[in-house]
Amino acid sequence: MDKPELEATLRGFVGRETGPPVEGPDPVNEVMIRHWCEAMGDANPVYTDRDAAAASVHGGLVAPPTMLQAWSMRGLAMADLRQQQDETHSDQQLALHELLTQAGFPSVVATNSEQGYTRYLRPGDRVISHTVVEAISGEKATALGIGYFLDTRTIFRDPAGDELGWMTFRVLKFKPHAQPAAAAPDPAAAPAKPRRLRPPLGHDNQWWWDGIAAGELRIQRCRDCGTLRHPPRPMCGRCQSIAWDWVVSRGAGAIHSYVVLHHPPVPGYEVPLPVVLVDLDEGTRLVANLAGRKPAEIRIGMRVQARIEAMDEEMKLPVFHPAESGS
Amino acid sequence: MTTALRDRAAIVGIGQTEFSKHSGRSELQLACEAVKAALDDAGLSPADVDGLTTFTMDSNDEIEVARAVGIGDLTFFSRVPYGGGAAIGVLQQAVMAVATGVAETVVVYRAFNERSGRRYSAGISEGIVTADLIHWSWYLPFGLLTPASWVAMFAQRYMHETGCTSRDLAQVAVSTRKHAINNPAAFFHGVPLTIDEHQASRWIAEPLRLFDCCQESDGGCAQVVTTLERARDLERRGAVIRGIGQAAAADQENMTSFYRPDITFLPEMDLVAKQVYEMSGLGPDDVDAAILYDAFTPIVLWQLESFGFCGRGEGKDFIRDGALELGGRLPCNTHGGQLSEAYIHGMNGVNEGVRLIRGTSVNQPAKHDHVLVTAGVGVPTSGMILGKLD
Numbered sequence: 216m217d218k219p220e221l222e223a224t225l226r227g228f229v230g231r232e233t234g235p236p237v238e239g240p241d242p243v244n245e246v247m248i249r250h251w252c253e254a255m256g257d258a259n260p261v262y263t264d265r266d267a268a269a270a271s272v273h274g275g276l277v278a279p280p281t282m283l284q285a286w287s288m289r290g291l292a293m294a295d296l297r298q299q300q301d302e303t304h305s306d307q308q309l310a311l312h313e314l315l316t317q318a319g320f321p322s323v324v325a326t327n328s329e330q331g332y333t334r335y336l337r338p339g340d341r342v343i344s345h346t347v348v349e350a351i352s353g354e355k356a357t358a359l360g361i362g363y364f365l366d367t368r369t370i371f372r373d374p375a376g377d378e379l380g381w382m383t384f385r386v387l388k389f390k391p392h393a394q395p396a397a398a399a400p401d402p403a404a405a406p407a408k409p410r411r412l413r414p415p416l417g418h419d420n421q422w423w424w425d426g427i428a429a430g431e432l433r434i435q436r437c438r439d440c441g442t443l444r445h446p447p448r449p450m451c452g453r454c455q456s457i458a459w460d461w462v463v464s465r466g467a468g469a470i471h472s473y474v475v476l477h478h479p480p481v482p483g484y485e486v487p488l489p490v491v492l493v494d495l496d497e498g499t500r501l502v503a504n505l506a507g508r509k510p511a512e513i514r515i516g517m518r519v520q521a522r523i524e525a526m527d528e529e530m531k532l533p534v535f536h537p538a539e540s541g542s
Numbered sequence: 543m544t545t546a547l548r549d550r551a552a553i554v555g556i557g558q559t560e561f562s563k564h565s566g567r568s569e570l571q572l573a574c575e576a577v578k579a580a581l582d583d584a585g586l587s588p589a590d591v592d593g594l595t596t597f598t599m600d601s602n603d604e605i606e607v608a609r610a611v612g613i614g615d616l617t618f619f620s621r622v623p624y625g626g627g628a629a630i631g632v633l634q635q636a637v638m639a640v641a642t643g644v645a646e647t648v649v650v651y652r653a654f655n656e657r658s659g660r661r662y663s664a665g666i667s668e669g670i671v672t673a674d675l676i677h678w679s680w681y682l683p684f685g686l687l688t689p690a691s692w693v694a695m696f697a698q699r700y701m702h703e704t705g706c707t708s709r710d711l712a713q714v715a716v717s718t719r720k721h722a723i724n725n726p727a728a729f730f731h732g733v734p735l736t737i738d739e740h741q742a743s744r745w746i747a748e749p750l751r752l753f754d755c756c757q758e759s760d761g762g763c764a765q766v767v768t769t770l771e772r773a774r775d776l777e778r779r780g781a782v783i784r785g786i787g788q789a790a791a792a793d794q795e796n797m798t799s800f801y802r803p804d805i806t807f808l809p810e811m812d813l814v815a816k817q818v819y820e821m822s823g824l825g826p827d828d829v830d831a832a833i834l835y836d837a838f839t840p841i842v843l844w845q846l847e848s849f850g851f852c853g854r855g856e857g858k859d860f861i862r863d864g865a866l867e868l869g870g871r872l873p874c875n876t877h878g879g880q881l882s883e884a885y886i887h888g889m890n891g892v893n894e895g896v897r898l899i900r901g902t903s904v905n906q907p908a909k910h911d912h913v914l915v916t917a918g919v920g921v922p923t924s925g926m927i928l929g930k931l932d
Contacts, residue, residue, distance in 0.1 A: 475747065479664060490686055532683050
């Protein structure tokens with residue numbers, strides 16, 4: 216399954232129920248409440264002391280609100296859902312996970328959950344949960360690896376249909392970063408650091424990036440009329456010549472305008488990230504990042520000097536720095 | 543002179559789906575629903591349609607829409623590039639087709655799941671870039687990936703040169719929100735906004751904050767364009783297109799025209815203004831209300847300057863004291879704009895422009911003889927002036 220096909224199939228899951236409503240096997244009961252409170256170290260008497268609870272605003276025992284999900288969980292059987300699959304009881308959440316596993320995203324990690332509580336539960340209450348796939352992200356590059364975020368929303372109701380509470384749950388289904396091969400000399404074995412997006416390359420710009428790789432900041436020059444141009448183009452807009460070469464810029468200039476990027480976060484870029492538009496002394500403009508100044512210290516007109524620096528083991532970029540005073 | 547298209551066609555029907563964050567259905571279905579609603583509004587049937595036009599960025603093929611809606615033979619179909627810059631360009635296509643007899647009744651449409659599907663705010667990436675690959679190589683590695691980041695570069699320089707502040711930008715957002723409060727179709731229906739709330743909102747790309755940025759929305763919009771003769775036979779009042787134009791200006795890039803000597807104004811929108819004023823024989827003093835493309839707040843100021851409502855750099859002064867609100871000099875984005883109603887690539891604004899001429903806006907100004915409607919900013923773009931059908 217290719218990526219567009221996978222993503223189209225994934226989108227088909229959005230809005231679907233993961234299965235029929237699930238009723239908790241036991242009603243809300245004092246035994247499970249006591250176990251929970253012991254495990255959590257919650258000594259609030261309204262959960263476990265009948266007399267104290269009767270005298271409280273609740274007028275009787277209530278369950279800790281955070282137990283909401285526990286009442287309708289399937290217990291140990293959840294660990295072996297696949298064995299329970301048949302035509303009449305297919306779990307869409309499992310199908311979704313299977314689909315992504317088959318597509319090369321085998322790992323799963325829970326990332327977020329939120330709950331809301333409509334009313335307190337009391338011993339004897341029955342809890343029915345109903346879960347819908349709420350959203351599926353596009354492919355995301357995360358620190359763990361590339362994958363998809365799957366969001367579900369569960370509504371908890373009583374048998375009369377009145378809402379008791381809700382829960383959203385987000386998991387990342389992902390392809391873990393490749394482990395270094397056994398023979399690899401890299402002893403650090405750290406997960407691969409997300410890298411900056413690569414520039415798309417073609418006839419009209421490869422030579423410029425080759426220059427960067429060689430440590431040169433180049434500016435295209437018309438061989439007939441001498442006009443400098445950036446971004447480069449295959450023809451001179453002034454004299455229509457297709458003959459060109461380049462000059463190497465000294466990399467000095469002044470900030471014409473700038474942006475400080477904050478949102479959205481993109482792997483490989485650390486925010487806040489200043490991007491400057493610089494009037495190079497040769498007369499053309501260039502967009503690149505600025506280092507060595509806090510965002511609040513950046514000023515239009517500030518003198519800057521480009522250096523070519525390695526972003527990772529493969530890519531170099533020009534980076535502007537505040538010019539040395541007097542230069 | 544380009545008067546050939548003056549008073550040659552009218553928008554006789556407008557249609558739209560609900561605007562949402564999750565439509566729960568295909569973009570094709572949204573397109574079909576919007577087209578059908580526009581035909582119903584016009585009192586026409588699918589069989590009356592012989593032309594279709596949309597954005598190059600739209601995923602709904604003309605023939606798919608035609609088959610699904612039951613539109614029969616087509617003698618005209620076309621597309622306009624450059625994102626929201628196409629919003630009035632598609633209407634210009636329709637007007638040209640109608641004026642030349644290539645088609646008699648053309649429907650323009652735009653529908654997408656921009657919020658629940660691929661969000662433009664998520665940024666361009668190596669995988670998505672298609673036709674203009676090389677262009678993006680100058681921005682991708684440095685992190686300029688989103689429309690907000692590109693507009694912010696112009697905004698910073700504009701603010702530096704004119705003294706416009708973030709609080710001035712807030713005034714645009716607040717004025718627009720006042721209109722959305724009354725509009726049940728708007729995302730921010732009933733939700734007011736203050737200058738201080740704008741100022742407290744987080745940075746997206748300095749100098750732009752969250753409330754300087756438009757909604758991201760799912761939805762579809764459509765308009766029906768036909769001859770004035772046919773328009774006069776229809777029950778509902780149409781809006782005549784008095785002047786219309788498209789423009790790309792010298793040294794134009796797609797959202798990143800950073801290399802012009804002066805980046806604090808919009809040469810392409812100046813060229814649109816020149817055309818629509820010359821074609822219509824009207825000027826800024828004749829314009830009673832405006833729908834100015836508002837994907838981001840500063841672009842509203844630049845357009846006020848392009849269309850001569852104030853001098854260059856004076857946008858911030860013009861909008862003080864509620865000039866963009868009902869009762870002000872130029873009621874603007876009376877539907878709540880893309881900032882506060884929904885972002886449908888400017889096409890929801892076209893529908894509002896027609897409502898203003900008809901006198902049916904939820905924020906209806908008393909005088910509404912001529913309404914200016916514009917398309918995307920920072921891209922090759924388009925605009926028009928609508929008037930009343932005599």
